[in-house]
Amino acid sequence: MVKGTHILNCWYQRNCCFNLYVKDGLVLREEQSAAYPRTNLSVPDFNPRGCHNGACYSLQMYHPARIKYPLKRVGQRGEGRWERVSWDEALTDIADGLLDTLTRDxxxxxxFDPGGSVASLIFDVAILRLANLLDAIVLDTNCELGDEQQGAAVTLGTPVACKSAxxxxxxDLILIWGGNPAYTQAPNCHFVNEARYKGARVVTISPDHSASAxxxxxxxxxxxxxxxxLALAMAQVIISEGxxxxxxxxxxxDLPFLARPDSRTFLRESDIKARGRDDVFYLYDLRRKKIVQTSKRTLKLGGTLPALEGEYEVDTKAGKVKAKPVFQLLKEKLEEEYTPEKASRLCGVHPDTIRRLALAIARAKAASCVAGASLSKxxxxxxxxxxxxxxxxxxGQMGKKGAGYDTLPYLAADGGLRLPFAEGLGPLDTLKWMLTLLPVFLEMKMKGHTNEMIYFELARRHPWYSVNSVLFWYLQGGxxxxxxxxxxxDPYLPRDVDEYIEEARxxxxxxxxxxxxxxxxxxxPGNSLRRVRGAHRLREHLFPKLDLIVAIDLRMSSTALYSDYVLPAASSYEKADVSEWNTPLSPFAHATNAAVPPxxxxxxxxxxxxxxxxxxxQRARERGVLSFRDRGGKRRRLDDVYSRMTFRGKLTENDQEKVAQTAIELSTNLGKVSxxxxxxxGFARFTALGQHPANLGNATDIMPSETITPHTWHTEKKIPWATLTRRIQFYIDHPLYLELGEELPVHKDPPKSGGDYPLVMTGGHSRYSIHASLKDNPLLLELERxxxxxxxxxxxxxxxxxxxxDRVKVYNDIGQFFVRTKVSPAVRPGQVIIYHAWENFQFEGGIGHRNVIPSPINPVELAGGYFHLRPAPAILQPGQNDRETRVEVLKV
Ligand code: SF4
Incomplete structure (x- = not known):
């Protein structure tokens, strides 16, 4: 028996340790391990972790459709005619194609399109390292998935923050609002139910009577x-009731910060003094009865008592102006537009229900919400x-035990961070790598930036070679x-999207x-033809331009089917590997083992x-193609790519396990586990957030016998938030936000994406697959239709x-597809739901439901140049959306 896990993108619920029983070179049985420690005696334990999808992983591994040999396309793309070729033939053709392209184009x-499925730390290191050596483009796909959690990123400085389950x-109050954890957090959901046994009230807010409702x-x-x-009406009740x-x-x-109603911007030092700064802000101190600058280095208020309400006259360079605390502006807006009665007409929730819910959260000792990714879409x-x-x-329901607004759950071993880019593995290489980061680190430290801000800045400046995939598909994919x-x-947009894109450029x-x-x-191992909203356009516009498409996968995905070469990858039970990222929800890093040979x-x-x-x-040497010109115009060698890829022979093709070992042993946040x-x-508990920039959004210390509560660095240590104002920032006076009337949070009617049709097509994560992985698993297919x-x-x-x-046609202005209906009393009139991840070839004619999703770009997501509102890896870039697609349905 050996330990294993599933290197799948089961994000919010991952990971789970499994016992794998092997006989005669085959995995005969897989069962959940129940060896997880309890955090302390006052909370339930994590055992056993696992979900129904992972529990039949070996069926997928031995599925007749498993790709076992390198395949070369012999028919037209997508026709499904393949020839088995040797590894040498496949790699030679691909290498030659690459050499031609690098030197010619x-x-x-x-x-490189890693999609959302690159859940293996080692695979990710390999992709980034090779792409880095070839100076190729790596698509940044998190926003495209709709997982950018933009609202959290602009308010908190980062979208990452989550508690342990x-x-x-x-x-004592748990909100499920914007997710469906009964589907997406199978191994964690029991904690919510156990909290209910203890007396917590669980509230689900969702259009349909979901499995979590x-x-x-x-x-x-x-x-x-x-x-x-709904939320703004709750805020109105909370404020008006005091x-x-x-x-x-x-x-x-930032609610006490002064803003100017005349310009709709914050009052800044540059308004008041010649050569004043744009990032120095003010509040009105009720004790000293004057405006004072806000602190950037600490959240401690000292002796000040900031005014939340009122109007104050301020001497500026241009004369006297009136300024109000953002709280006052917010209060006025809420009174005017979001009383429960007014909001009820927009959201359909009864005003009394809005009031009861607002009171419940205001009076709860500790109110939390379960992390979900629906609203981001x-x-x-x-x-x-x-x-x-x-x-x-x-x-005040943030940064205290049992409370908090959980957003993107992320926690990764930080040892893999430098492997894609480092020249070597020795201490001298580490020193060299650190020295390259030192100037930025020192510069920002001097400015009083927190570690979170500094690491994010380093991530922004680091050569990730990532390109926002939404803009890529937009400009290159049709x-x-x-x-x-x-x-x-979208009736609120004053300009065309292309104008905004041009401005952003x-x-x-x-x-x-x-x-x-x-x-x-x-x-x-992405799957763009299934994943991207409106993906059929890629097939029509992008694919004909491509000389070579190569897929690495276990299975014939919708995209692999359209590739020129498909290279067979080992499954999670056939290799040593480490999950690329984990979550604080279950704060354990996991390894998997090669229980059987591939x-x-x-x-x-x-x-x-x-x-x-x-x-x-090899081919570069044989063909005499020894170098190419990189994007910066410098010549790069091709005849030593293998040598550099392998750290000069230290981690060769046979060293998958050694790479995993290196990544773990370089990690600073796993308690030095070997x-x-x-x-x-099979697993090790995280002991700290470490140095991974994304981890730091959790902003908390991980203690051995304490549950994880995010944001305590802010609430307890008074460390500033990573935003322009260094506070949880509700007022965004970026030009785009001002133009679109979104400087404060507001409600806007959803656009009629796809045309003016009567039904809204929403979606959600599937219960019976992990994205498209396992979507053709025979056992799981039996559990649904x-x-x-x-x-x-x-x-x-x-x-x-x-x-x-019944079989129906679903259509709108941009496309159509055919599907069977499931008539359900759980669905509200006016809404239809298709849970995601069905492969195109599972639909009639190979045309999937993404065909009708146009995913209009929301220009506000192009904002930049505003301290924290700047693109960083995986966040603060344009994302895709799908939840407001309008359709009509016709029986056929
Ligand atoms: S698929 Fe993910 S959540 Fe399910 S058992 Fe495997 S690791 Fe756990």
Whole structure:
């Protein structure tokens, strides 16, 4: 028996340690391990972790459709005709194609698309290292997935923050608002139920009676896309009833900061003094009865008592102006536009329910919300999240045990950070690497920036070679024709999207993708033809431009099917590997082991990419193509790519396990666990956030016998937030926000994406797969209808004479697809739901439901040049959305 886990993107619920029983070279049985320690005696334990998807992983591994040998396309792309070839033949062809492209078209025509599935730390290291050596483009896909949690990023400085699931046990009110943990957090959900046994009240706010609503004490149905209206009305009740936590608001938020109603901007030092700074702000001190500068270095208020209300006359360079605390501006806006009665007309929630909910959260000892990724997938998801955070902050429900607004759960071993870019592995190399970072570190330290800000800045300046995939697909993939129609559907937009994109380029708010036509696409192990909203356009517009498409996968995904070469990867039970990231929800890093050898000729991903580097080096020498010109115009060698890929022979193609060992042993946040211990036990508890920039958003110390509560560095240590104002920032006076009237959180009606049709098509993570992985697992297919289904309300079905199981056509202005209906009383009239991850080929004619999703770009996400509002890896770039797609359904 050996330990293993599933290197899948089961993000919010990952990871789980499994016992793998092996006989005659086959995994015969897999069962959950129940060896996780309890954090302390006052909270329930984590055992046993696992979900129904992972529990039948070996079925997938031995699935007849498993790719076992390198395959070369012999028919047309997508036709499904393949020839088995040797590794040498496949790698030679690919290496030659790459050499031709690099020298003829340049490295910016070589694209690596890791998608959301690159859950292996070692695979990610290999992709980034090879792409870095070839100066190729790596697509940054987190925002494209709709996981950017933009509202949290602009309010908190980073979208990352999450508690450990056992911290829910200290909550007396738990909101499930913008997620469906019964589907997406199978191994963690028991903590919410256990908290209920202890007396916590669970409230689910969702349009449909979801699987998570079933287990709640209170289900609040809401019109899709109107969560901001509900939250703002709750904020109105909290403020008007005087239930807000004034101490928290004064200390932790920008609500006491003075803003000028005349210019709608913050009052800044540059308004008051010649050569004054743009990032120095003011509040009105009720004790000293004058305006004073806000501190950037600490949240401590000292002797000041900031005014939250009122209007104050200020002498500026241009004469006297009136300024008001943001709290006052907010209060006025809420009174005017978001009383429960007014909001009720927008969101469909009864005014009394809004009042009861507002009182419940204000009076709770510790109110928390379960992390979910649904709201981020709305066009105005940022406004919804900003409004939600406002409610939590007004009530002081952040940064204390059992409380908090959880957003993106992220916690990673930090040892893999430098492996993609370091020249070597010795202490001297570490020193050299650190010296390159030192000037920025010192410069920012001098300015009083926190470690979180500094690490984020380093991540921004580091050579990630990432390009926002949404803009890439938009400009190169043909999505412009549909995602560029935002103004047609969004009545609030004064300008066309292309104007905003041009402005973002001109002002350097966002880095635009290269203009050159792409030539080579590595699908590693992304699945863009399934994943991208409106993906059929990529097939029509992008794929014909590509000379070479290579997929590395276990299975024939929708995208692998359209590739020229498919290279077989080892499964999670056939290699030593480490999960790329974990979450504080279950704060354990996991390793998996090569319980059995890879099937057929499959190989671990490190081996595949190192062998490719070896072949590039070999062919470069044989062909005399010794260098190419990189994007900066310098010549780079091709005849030593293998040598550099392997750290001069220290980590060769046979060293997948050694790479895993190196990454673990370089980690500073796993309590110095050795690779051997981790392999034997299967997991190790995180002991700190470490140096990974994303981890630091959690802003808390991880203690051995304490549950994890995010944001305590701010609430207890008074360390500033990583925003322009150094506070939880609700007022954003960036030009784009001002133009769009979003300087404060507001509700905006969802756009009619796809045209003016009566039904809103939403979605959600599937219960019976991990994204598209396992979506064709025979056992899991038996647990649902075995084919794609669209959930529809009884009323809408009756109106269209549709019965359960009927085949229907779903259409709008941009496309159509066919699907079976599942008529369900759990769905509200006006809404239809398709849970995601069905492969295109599982739909009739190979046309999936993404065909009708245009994902209009929301220009506000192009904002930059505003301290924390600047693109960083995985965040603060344009994202895709799908939750407000309008359709009509016709029985066929
Ligand atoms: S798929 Fe993910 S959540 Fe499910 S058992 Fe495996 S590791 Fe756990």
């Amino acid at each position: 340049g490295p910016d025509t070589v694209i 056992d911290d829910y046990f200290y909550s 079933i287990h709640a004490d209170w289900w609040i149905p809401i019109q899709p896309g109107t969560d901001a209206a 239930l807000h936590d004034a101490g928290f608001v004064r200390e932790q938020t 709305y066009y105005h998801g940022d406004l919804m999240m900003r409004a939600q955070i406002l409610v939590f902050a007004l009530c 999505l412009k024709e549909i995602s560029g129609r935002s103004r047609e559907w 001109r002002r350097r708010w966002q880095e635009l993708p290269p203009e050159k036509e792409p030539k080579v696409l590595f699908v590693v 099937l057929g000729e499959a190989k671990p991903e490190w081996e595949i990419l190192v062998l490719l580097a070896k072949k590039i080096q 690779w051997q211990e981790l392999q034997k036990k 075995g084919e794609p289904a669209m959930f529809m309300s009884v009323e809408d079905a009756e109106e269209r004479e549709i019965r359960d199981g």
